[in-house]
Amino acid sequence: MTALTIRQIKQQSQQWVNASINSAIPPFWLTDWLLYVIHKPSIFLMTNDDYQLTEAEYQQFSAGVTKMQQGIPLAYLTGKQEFWSLDFKVNEHTLIPRPDTEILVEQVLNWINEQEKSRSITKQEDAVTSKRLLDLGTGSGCIAISLAHELTQGSTGNTKANVAKNSWQVVAVDVSVKALEVARHNTTVNNITNIEFIQSSWYSELSTDCERLFDVIVSNPPYIDEADEHLARLIAEPISALSAPNQGLADIEHIVQQAPRYLRVGGLLAIEHGFDQGAAVRQLFLDNGFNAVHTVQDFGGNDRVTLGQI
Missing domain, CATH: 1.10.8.10 (Ubiquitin-associated (UBA) domain)
Structure with missing residues (x-):
């Protein structure tokens, strides 16, 4: 032709x-x-x-x-997708970053900025000189890299959220070696240096030592019900990164239940979830001792991100 x-x-x-x-x-x-x-x-x-x-x-x-x-x-x-104004390599080992996930990044940055403002107003010295952020199930690394990018630039950079500059170390974990290879590549091409990658099934390879606890834990875990008929249409993306047992809540439940062991007092947990899971996820947060629990909606007006402090 x-x-x-x-x-x-x-x-x-x-x-x-x-x-x-x-x-x-x-x-x-x-x-x-x-x-x-x-x-x-x-x-x-x-x-x-x-x-x-x-x-x-x-x-x-x-x-x-x-x-x-x-x-x-x-x-x-x-082989690429834009997210948070950065370019990311993607392949069959990683999910494709979606616009709604930017809400998760934005909410975490807003929370960090409010914490910094509060410390500035009260003029209290923070005993912790270096802050730590954990991204569970990092995949392509889009969440961890976007957050590291903003936290490195600080309030003087070209940021979407006015985050006060601080010393942040980002830790990103994934059970998939292939996904971590993609994430490391994306770290290099986006000139990010303050990320440590660890192969781990959620928290399994992480320490609960006081000096290794986190100020923020963030995750976009699998949350689609294994019985969801729409999964049959997703022939390319890794199903293991999309679906979970217990009506899609199994991984979220594990993350929330274990988070208090890995968070510093006053630390934040922020999780992306399905549009119909807001009430269930908020209850999980409350059942595990979290305060200031609330859910933020996505661009379509659906529950999408739940946050809480320990």
Whole structure:
């Protein structure tokens, strides 16, 4: 088949979108994939309708469209995904960072900033000179790296949240060696130096020594019910990072129950969860001694992140 022009691709795009096996693919996937293949900026698609793809470009574009129709996300074709204005490598060993998870990062940064303001107002000296943050189930490292990026820059940097500068050490754990390889790569490309990676099944390889406790624990664990019919549509992302027993609450329950052993007094636990799990997660926090427990909604108005202090 003769390679198409940009105009012809635009004309056929809706047909390709609707031809997906599982559900219609997002139209912007086709646009972003086309730009990736032809190595052009977005404006090119508006000013060069007559540009004809080379045969190699068309073959690559067509093969990618077929994969997307079969359920492969765009990020796995390009091998990257933007999150918190940073670029992250992703592959079949990691989940693709989602916009709603930025709420988790933002809430943690806001809490840290409020703590710093409180200390400044009361002029109390903090006995702990270096602060520690733990990311459980780090995957691509997007949460840990975004937080480390902001905490390193401090209030003088170009940050989304006005976080007071402090000495923070971030620890990121994951049970998957392959995921940790991706996270380490993302740390390098984003020029982050204050992260330690540990292979661990949740807390299993971490210490409860006083000097090794954390000021913040954050996690986006698997929380989809194993019986959820929508899992069948997710043929590319690792299911083990998505679903959990006990109606999706098993891993969250473990994280919450064990968190008090690893948090300093006054420390924060922040967890992302399913839209229908807010009440259950808040109860888990309360049952395990957490205070100031509250849930923050995502961009769609659904319960998404629950936080509490020990």
